[in-house]
Amino acid sequence: MHKQEVTIYDVAREAKVSMATVSRVVNGNNNVRKETRDKVMEVIKRLHYQPNAVAQGLASKRTTTVGLVVPDLTNLYFAELSKGIDDIALLYKYNIIITSIENRLMKEEQAIQSLLNKQVDGVIYMSNRLSDKTLEAFERTNTPVVLAGTKDNHTDLPSVTIDYKKADTEALNLMFNDGKKNLAMVVGDPNAVVNSEYRIPAYKQFLKDHNISEEHIYTNIKDYSDGYNLYSQLVKDGVDGVIVTRDSSAVGILNSAIDAGRNVPEDLEIVTASATQIASVVRPALTTIKQPLYDMGAVAMRMLTKLMNNEEVDDTNIELPYELLKKQSTLNQ
Amino acid sequence: MHKQEVTIYDVAREAKVSMATVSRVVNGNNNVRKETRDKVMEVIKRLHYQPNAVAQGLASKRTTTVGLVVPDLTNLYFAELSKGIDDIALLYKYNIIITSIENRLMKEEQAIQSLLNKQVDGVIYMSNRLSDKTLEAFERTNTPVVLAGTKDNHTDLPSVTIDYKKADTEALNLMFNDGKKNLAMVVGDPNAVVNSEYRIPAYKQFLKDHNISEEHIYTNIKDYSDGYNLYSQLVKDGVDGVIVTRDSSAVGILNSAIDAGRNVPEDLEIVTASATQIASVVRPALTTIKQPLYDMGAVAMRMLTKLMNNEEVDDTNIELPYELLKKQSTLNQ
DNA sequence: AGAATAGGTGTAAACGTTTGCACTTTTTTG
DNA sequence: CAAAAAAGTGCAAACGTTTACACCTATTCT
Numbered sequence: 127m128h129k130q131e132v133t134i135y136d137v138a139r140e141a142k143v144s145m146a147t148v149s150r151v152v153n154g155n156n157n158v159r160k161e162t163r164d165k166v167m168e169v170i171k172r173l174h175y176q177p178n179a180v181a182q183g184l185a186s187k188r189t190t191t192v193g194l195v196v197p198d199l200t201n202l203y204f205a206e207l208s209k210g211i212d213d214i215a216l217l218y219k220y221n222i223i224i225t226s227i228e229n230r231l232m233k234e235e236q237a238i239q240s241l242l243n244k245q246v247d248g249v250i251y252m253s254n255r256l257s258d259k260t261l262e263a264f265e266r267t268n269t270p271v272v273l274a275g276t277k278d279n280h281t282d283l284p285s286v287t288i289d290y291k292k293a294d295t296e297a298l299n300l301m302f303n304d305g306k307k308n309l310a311m312v313v314g315d316p317n318a319v320v321n322s323e324y325r326i327p328a329y330k331q332f333l334k335d336h337n338i339s340e341e342h343i344y345t346n347i348k349d350y351s352d353g354y355n356l357y358s359q360l361v362k363d364g365v366d367g368v369i370v371t372r373d374s375s376a377v378g379i380l381n382s383a384i385d386a387g388r389n390v391p392e393d394l395e396i397v398t399a400s401a402t403q404i405a406s407v408v409r410p411a412l413t414t415i416k417q418p419l420y421d422m423g424a425v426a427m428r429m430l431t432k433l434m435n436n437e438e439v440d441d442t443n444i445e446l447p448y449e450l451l452k453k454q455s456t457l458n459q
Numbered sequence: 460m461h462k463q464e465v466t467i468y469d470v471a472r473e474a475k476v477s478m479a480t481v482s483r484v485v486n487g488n489n490n491v492r493k494e495t496r497d498k499v500m501e502v503i504k505r506l507h508y509q510p511n512a513v514a515q516g517l518a519s520k521r522t523t524t525v526g527l528v529v530p531d532l533t534n535l536y537f538a539e540l541s542k543g544i545d546d547i548a549l550l551y552k553y554n555i556i557i558t559s560i561e562n563r564l565m566k567e568e569q570a571i572q573s574l575l576n577k578q579v580d581g582v583i584y585m586s587n588r589l590s591d592k593t594l595e596a597f598e599r600t601n602t603p604v605v606l607a608g609t610k611d612n613h614t615d616l617p618s619v620t621i622d623y624k625k626a627d628t629e630a631l632n633l634m635f636n637d638g639k640k641n642l643a644m645v646v647g648d649p650n651a652v653v654n655s656e657y658r659i660p661a662y663k664q665f666l667k668d669h670n671i672s673e674e675h676i677y678t679n680i681k682d683y684s685d686g687y688n689l690y691s692q693l694v695k696d697g698v699d700g701v702i703v704t705r706d707s708s709a710v711g712i713l714n715s716a717i718d719a720g721r722n723v724p725e726d727l728e729i730v731t732a733s734a735t736q737i738a739s740v741v742r743p744a745l746t747t748i749k750q751p752l753y754d755m756g757a758v759a760m761r762m763l764t765k766l767m768n769n770e771e772v773d774d775t776n777i778e779l780p781y782e783l784l785k786k787q788s789t790l791n792q
Numbered sequence: 793a794g795a796a797t798a799g800g801t802g803t804a805a806a807c808g809t810t811t812g813c814a815c816t817t818t819t820t821t822g
Numbered sequence: 823c824a825a826a827a828a829a830g831t832g833c834a835a836a837c838g839t840t841t842a843c844a845c846c847t848a849t850t851c852t
Contacts, residue, residue: 133807133808133809134808134809135808135809143831143832144831144832144833145808145809145810145832146810146811146831146832146833146834147830147831147832149809149810149811150810150830150831152809153810156829157828157829157830157831158829158830158831159829159830159831162830162831174599176572176575176576177576177808177809178517178576178578178807178808178809179573179576179577179578179809180513180516180517180522180577180578180807180808180809181517181807181808181809181810181837182808182809182810183513183809183837184511184513184514184517184807184808184809184810184836184837184838184839185808185809185810185811185836185837186809186810186811186837187810187837189513191556191577198542199532199538199541199542199545200535200538200539200541200542200736202533202535202538205532205533205535205538206533208532208533209531209532209533209559212532212557212559216563216564216565217564221556221558221573221574221577222556222557222558223524223554223555223556223557224545224555224556224557225554225555226542226545230549231549231550232549239509240512240554241554242509243509243510243511243512244512244513244524244554245511245512245513266507350736350740374736374740377740381740381742384742403533403683403707403737404736404737404740407683407707407710407714407737407740407741408740408741408742409714409717409741409742466837466838466839467838467839468838468839476801476802477801477802477803478802478838478839478840479801479802479803479804479840479841480800480801480802482839482840482841483800483801483840485839486840490798490799490800490801491799491800491801492799492800492801495800495801510838510839511837511838511839512839513837513838513839514807514837514838514839514840515838515839515840516807516839517806517807517808517809517837517838517839517840518806518807518838518839518840518841519807519839519840519841520807520840793852794851794852795850795851795852796849796850796851796852797848797849797850797851798847798848798849798850799846799847799848799849800845800846800847800848801844801845801846801847802843802844802845802846803842803843803844803845804841804842804843805840805841805842805843806839806840806841806842807838807839807840808837809836809837810835810836810837811834811835811836812833812834812835812836813832813833813834813835814831814832814833815830815831815832815833816829816830816831816832817828817829817830817831818827818828818829818830819826819827819828819829820825820826820827820828821824821825821826821827822823822824822825822826
């Protein structure tokens with residue numbers, strides 16, 4: 127990389143002002159006389175001057191960049207969260223550095239440290255399992271952090287979520303009212319806070335409240351093929367209704383059932399918990415807990431902008447409304 | 460943001476060496492005596508020193524950051540390309556700044572300029588329509604740029620693609636051999652280079668070669684509902700085989716057909732051109748031109764690392780092999 | 793042994809901005 | 823109309839690194 131062609135210094139010389147004045151013009155500081163401003167602007171145009179954001183970052187100690195921590199970009203759940211974040215970030219002129227942390231050479235803490243070293247002004251964390259080291263890193267830094275679609279039960283980092291317990295209970299209730307009594311829950315990482323603290327307890331509570339003794343919790347079902355392969359086990363266990371946290375797993379179960387000649391929802395009801403595109407294009411379309419993913423991202427990013435500007439944030443643990451979207455994978459009687 | 464707690468200067472003082480030596484240790488320069496290195500390392504650990512990447516970037520003129528330009532994060536096509544890029548980027552210790560440029564407040568040129576101002580070491584462009592202004596920006600900068608999944612017919616920017624003409628011809632041929640003679644092509648942006656220079660010409664050439672006079676090109680079909688709504692038109696036009704560039708549009712057509720009580724592939728054959736997850740989970744599963752999206756991203760990023768290091772790159776316009784994946788949406792006789 | 797080379801370290805300038813402070817000029821005020 | 827306040831501008835230090843250059847010491851070579 128060469129030395130920068132045109133610097134603020136060149137502009138200053140050419141416009142016969144000091145670099146301080148050029149800097150003020152560039153930053154829209156209004157303590158500049160109109161004629162001066164115009165002259166500087168003209169020179170900037172003429173020389174094609176573009177500020178060096180790295181130098182700005184060093185001098186001002188703000189990089190207008192935020193870091194996103196996400197397990198996997200190709201999971202629509204995170205993609206949609208990210209889109210909400212991205213739109214608001216753009217609105218506030220922030221760029222986004224995305225770090226995927228699943229199946230990686232680099233450990234999560236390292237990835238986050240790298241983000242912090244880049245002096246991001248804030249971080250949005252969307253992964254579902256905050257390791258101790260990660261929490262430690264978040265505590266050591268004074269870079270604001272917001273969790274989106276996840277929570278943390280040790281510290282109280284700001285978060286944007288839905289009421290998982292309520293949503294799951296409602297979903298289970300739907301199937302129960304359809305006459306399904308052998309209900310199961312299928313989750314990815316059982317140690318993810320959302321699962322261990324909200325979803326699984328909600329499921330257990332539901333069984334208890336309805337005097338159901340048979341508990342069917344299937345863990346580590348992470349993708350389409352995990353779901354596909356799980357189906358035979360569901361049959362074996364006599365499950366007639368299942369709530370699945372990941373859409374792709376749910377679709378795997380669905381297709382496995384169909385390929386086995388079974389009927390959904392008659393033989394098996396399925397409710398999934400993200401409402402990404404994939405859940406709505408399959409047939410029968412899946413009944414979903416529709417999380418407002420885009421909005422969750424947007425709200426998280428908005429909150430982060432406030433934190434980055436040291437503005438007051440009244441509520442740092444926001445729960446957004448969800449919707450139980452009844453489609454064809456449940457009877458809905 | 461406060462002043463940085465621990466700087467290289469603090470480490471130098473504590474370890475009783477110069478900052479130059481600390482810098483050498485941090486950067487793994489081996490012109491440092493072992494004992495000195497160990498001492499410095501110890502102090503670094505003890506003080507929790509972390510280098511400020513912004514300052515490094517300013518001084519070294521390398522930010523170890525690359526910019527990704529993408530229309531839409533929630534489109535699995537781009538998500539999978541991005542994943543390939545991301546994995547290789549991680550391998551070479553680069554971070555990624557993603558900029559989505561569709562439906563935005565900010566124009567593409569501005570978004571790219573913002574990336575360049577951040578002094579990214581390289582850019583991977585995945586959008587499908589290079590505007591003149593964008594090309595101009597790419598020409599003015601000496602930051603290397605690689606196109607992934609798209610081409611440019613004016614300049615010759617490095618690119619990683621598949622042989623679209625050949626792939627489409629093969630797909631059309633498949634349907635033709637199944638006895639479908641009223642073939643259609645459905646694309647998104649008709650002015651996207653890939654469409655205007657490769658796909659559409661391939662389609663026209665195919666018709667010509669087979670003495671088919673009826674041409675059915677549907678443009679601006681960008682998403683699921685566009686596809687869903689297009690179906691009735693396809694029926695009206697007597698189309699019995701269609702090649703669709705976007706998976707979500709293809710799925711829209713498919714579901715529309717099914718909801719109308721028609722049979723795929725008997726009444727209508729569908730081939731789609733990306734092979735994202737969405738094409739394989741619907742039933743009937745869609746026959747696809749399987750583009751090696753992950754690999755395309757990975758190869759593009761690898762090429763970019765070479766360009767960023769001024770290494771020689773023998774072939775700057777790489778075509779990767781694709782596969783015509785026959786599934787249930789074609790008869791395959 | 794003396795010369796040549798390699799290894800190890802420090803000094804200080806550079807990277808391209810922002811910003812506190814001081815100063816000058818203009819505008820407002822009573 | 824003078825004094826006070828506000829507006830406009832420049833100077834120079836700071837931000838936290840890297841790196842060219844110089845220097846000194848230890849090693850290798852003839």
